[in-house]
Amino acid sequence: MIEIEGVSRRFGDTLAVDDVSLRVEAGTVTALVGASGSGKSTLLRMINRLIEPSAGTVRIDGRDAASVPGEALRRGIGYVIQGYGLFPHWTVSRNVATVPALLGWDRARIARRVDELLRLFDLDPDVYAAKLPHELSGGQQQRVGVARALAAEPKLLLMDEPFGALDPLIRAKAQDDLVALQRRLGITVVLVTHDMEEAIRLGHRIGVMERGRLLQYAPPAELLARPAPGYVERLMGGADRPFQLLSLLTVADARDDGPADVGADVAPVPETLDLRDALGLLLWRGVDSLPVVAADGAPRGRLTLSAVLRRAGRPA
Amino acid sequence: MSRSGETLRVAGTRAVRRASPAAIAGRLCAAALLLLLVLAPRLFAPAFRLLAEDGAPAIYDQGSLLQLTLDHVALVAGSTAASAIVAVVLGVLVTRPSGRDFLPLSRTLVNVGQVFPPVAVLAVAVPLVGFGLEPTLIALVLYGLLPIFENTVAGLDGVPAAVMDAARGMGLDPRRRFLSVELPLAMPLILAGIRLSAVINIGTATIGSTVAAKGLGEVILAGLGTGNTAFILQGGIIVGLLAVLVYDALGLLEARLAARAGRA
Amino acid sequence: MTASGAAAGRVPRARFPGFDRVGVVPAALAALALALPLVTFKPNRIAAGRGVAFWAALPPAAAAAGGLLLLLIGLAACLRVAPASRLGLALVALAALAGLVGLAPGAVALPGMPYARVSFAAGFWTLLLAFGIMAADGSARLALRPGPRVLLLGAVLLALAGLFASGWWNGLSILKEYAAHRDGFWAEAVTHGGLAFGSLFAALLVGLPLGVACARMPRLRGAALPALNVIQTIPSIAMYGLMMVPLGLLAGAVPFLGALGIRGIGAAPAGLALFLYALLPVVANTAVGLDGVPRDAVEAARGMGMGGARRLRAVELPLAAPVILTGVRIVLVQNIGLVTVAALIGGGGFGTFVFQGTSQAAIDLVLLGAVPTVVLAFTAAVLLDAAAEAAGRTPA
């Protein structure tokens, strides 16, 4: 758990972060969104004290971050940045081993951990362990960057626009991987992005920043439903708001037990599919309802177009 | 002499990366020729005799060519090493946060330093320290500073910001960040500076013979003094080969380091 | 980036300008210089010299006023003054130094000593260095645009010319050497300039087309650039020596060429060597400059129906101009310095005085050759830097 209380940071005459307070629950993903220069990175970097706050306190698991020596603190927190910052003169495995080596793990343990991580990130150790970063594709470099950040098994992962340099197809895959990874490891993630869609897709809670201030800090659904007047409202007010809203729900949230009004040959939708994609299927097939199935293939009633549309409107 | 740090900014001249068989053969031939010219100059007497005015000696006879070559190399190696130490330390200092203020000024000074011809520095040093080794050493060390300093700064500055940010973010302390990240990444460029310095110094040391420093310039000067073209050619070929081979050898080393630094 | 930035932000603005660490360098040098001998006094040209301190080398009033002024300006360098004031004060100090040192011969040498020589000593050079650094620092921080930079240089050169024309320095040894070598000086100046600029001109004639060809033909480039690089590596004396041999043989075999002044010694081998040295920067920078021309611009020109030659002239070369001009700057500064060595093979130029001075142990004669070389190289560097910058700025 991270508690940020009244934190500010000044650079000369600019107030990069202005009296921000927020709480990140353990095991959740928090996305910080805002235009470039709004202070997201500065706020993130005050968590691992790459930047010292001018005022306010940051507590991690109840402990004042300022009471721990900066380097020791950072060795216990994963950190991923936009350019990945892989050491170009070190092999993939040495890059991944950076923090464990700093922490003085023994060789065998480091080797085991590196091997495990590379496999976890779909990088065959026999092929990739000895490669230099410039021999990898962008997506592979990104994965090595995340693997390196997780090497010493941190409970907290800070990510500053980690997908910013990826092209859209690879980015979507990397986002999905992150979601799966976070669920599996149960780690706490704070992620900076300037892409609201990414924030909605990844964040359990979203913090919207503008000119150093945290304007609203809420779960995505609430942000969409009740954006704070002014900047956030304008930011969320795009024509695609209904679709964003739907993307937060799954088929399971909208199904009912009635019979699907289609022939038996129509493929059913899985109940874990998000409603945005489900709406796409309904429209594409030109039907008013589709049968729903559970992961194991058991029938789960139906999904109707009207049930989906009802959830796409402004919530009461 | 010459070509001070300037060559550095000639665009697109980089260390040779992979040696073709022809290049390797060329290098071996050049090295063999240099060795023979220095160790067994008599072998070339028939060729040089064509150039010597009748009666004049065809092969340099006023001292041992081997000794002169060794003196020359020692002078260049010593001065380049001294320049390298001073310039790298200075380059590191002005790229630390506490020394950053000095960076623009030191850049300007390095630029201005390049307009001083080494001949002039040599000649002006003579009244200060007398004839012989000292003025040459002063000129060589001062001259050697420029390219090495410039490249050290460029190399350290060129370490990608994301890499330094990641290093800090993972908890590397300043000493580790410098020794295991910045310095190795800057090393190919630093070495390129040292290479340039060494080559400039080989030339300046040759001119050092005009102020009585021991070195291969003596052979050429003896030729110029007595109008003996054979000496001039002999000295010129030896110094030229030495410079080209040193430049080349350091270039290979640099290319290897660059490949290791993941910048190939 | 660190907490200090925030701390600095909170400190109330003091009325007194803050302390400037970089300025300490010139200030310390200036303070040190005042303790060193300002000039050397010699009863005659070849006698041993005796250093004379700043205070003793000048009339008491001038020493007191001048010393105070220089110290105050040095002190100002340590404060956070605006870059323009920093540069202005440094120029005032340099002017004051030039004025003061002109008083030294009158104060040090007695009227009845016609052969006495008063030359610059360590104190003078250190003061020059100190305020030169201060001026460089000021202009670096001021980040002047090309135009004003060239104007400033012109003003400084004019002031120098005025100083010499006024005769204020005539009592100083370097100007006595000038008086003794007046005719030779200007002849060597012409030779020096002719060799440096002539070889540049020839290198441009050959190098520009070769550079364009290299940009178009990778194989040619792969052969030409390494070869030119090897040429650059050969030390200048060796290069001059190597050029003497073929030219000597040629002149011997073809008397007509000999009659044209092409001989094994003299300006011809020097010019040839300089030309060869000059090729690499011209060719490499032309090729790389052309590489850097945005593809879109070339495609657009092609799309509008421009032919190859026209495209090169109207689009590619103007866009590559900054890089090419940087190459020209390299060549010119390099060649101006290299010409000094040509004197060894009878090529003439300012190096003649340098080598004569060395053999006569006459430092002022060395300076008579060295100072104009440095001034010339510096001028060339500033002008061409400005040109390259202006070419990169203005829409071509």
Ligand SMILES: Nc1ncnc2c1ncn2[C@@H]1O[C@H](COP(=O)(O)OP(=O)(O)O)[C@@H](O)[C@H]1O
């Ligand atoms: N090290 C620094 N020095 C001075 N100003 C900075 C520094 N880092 C950030 N800033 C300023 O603080 C503001 C917020 O920057 P940042 O946190 O990087 O924004 P974001 O990550 O949202 O784009 C910007 O105005 C930026 O210019």
Ligand SMILES: [Mg+2]
């Ligand atoms: Mg940012």
